[in-house]
Amino acid sequence: METVLLATGLNMVPLLAQPAQAQGAITSPAAGVICDQAGPTCYDKQGPSIGLTQTYFGSIAANRLSSELGNRPQANDFRLSNGAVCDSRAATCWSDGWQRAQMAPNLTQQLFGSLPTTANQSGGGLQGLQTPRAGIVCDPGSSPVCYDQSGLSLGLTREYFGSFAEQNALRNLADQAPPRQFRLSNGSACDLNARTCWSDGWNRQQVNVALSNQLFGSANGTGAGGASSTQTRAAQCRMTRWFKSLYNGNCELRENRTSKGRLLEVSLQDGNLYSVSKPRGGSYQLSDVKGNSWPVNVNDQGRSVSFTWSDRVLTVTPTAAPSNGNSFGQLLNNLMGP
Secondary structure, X not given: OOEEEEEXXXXXXEEEOOXXXXXXXXXXXXXXXXXXXXXXXXXXXXXXXXXXXXXXXXXXXXXXXXXXXXXXXXXXXEEOOOOOEEEOOOOEEEOOHHHOOOEOHHXXXXXXXXXXXXXXXXXXXXXXXXXXXXXXXXXXXXXXXXXXXXXXXXXXHHHHHOXXXXXXXXXXXXXXXXXXXXXXXXXOEEEOOOOEEEOOHHHOOOEOHHHHHHHHOOOOEEOHHHOOEEEEEEEEEEEEEOOEEEEEEEEEEEEEXXXXXXXXXXXXXXXXXXXXXXXXXXXXXXXXXXXXXXXXXXXXOOOOEEEEEOOEEEEEEEOOOOOOOOOHHHHHXXXXXX
16 A cells, blocks of 8 residues: 655654545545644544644644643634635535635545535535424524524524523524524525525525425424424426426425415425415415516316416426325315315
8 A cells, every 4th residue: 555754843654545635735644634734733523633733743733732722612613724614513614714605525524524414405505504303404603503493493502502502692682582584604594484595695586495495394394383384295397488498307395384374385496486375265376486476377187287377387296196195286275275
């Protein structure tokens, strides 16, 4: 096996060649270890390591690091000389530093052993966030907090980030109720009233499907006071305009029952979201995320339902047929009521 030499102060220590990805002045001499030659300092998944620094850079570097750390509590995140930032709580490194919008996959995998589960979600809409279980999103940014579909949760913040984070979140509220709208450190924004998150923040042009589903789309979830419930199912959608195909691919259906009424949300993977509602005693209506609304004709085709409005037709085919044997159109009619 090939060996390489890494300078360690006045010594030269032989290291077995590993899948070591050099990233500027950053090397990875062993799994779970990264070393920054500007410093020099070595890190493991807990942060700066005096022992590893001594192993790979010698006693002078180790003593210097020990002096710098002093008796201070060790921070959960640290910045490398190539501009990357790593966070032990999120088990993630980001190539764009404190902005935390672009994950560094090679660095993350080398230091923490695997990529976070959020990195594999559709569209990367959960990147930089933690999702400990359905209906919960935790943001490990500069002021760590957790949310459920009722908004900021002090209890969940304490559970996943500790009492200090809980007290910090409480101070930030300044005796006010948690906001119905909030922005996350990865740039996404969520609106509890709309039960939707957007990847482009308050512009609200690109629906963050993965984040919306994580926070609001858990099956049989309940909102504040049990006033709402949501069921999600996979489907195939096709959008046409004057017989010209605008979209043909995967989509998700969310059947929402809230205190304000019932609706069906259709989320396309291109970021578009359409809501179908039926006011009591009225006709079907369809609206988009921009607030535009149209009367819509609903055509039950058995396995599929087509929605026709303006110059467009959206055909929706659930991946699995309703378990009660009804057509999708009958299920939709039951959802909306008479």
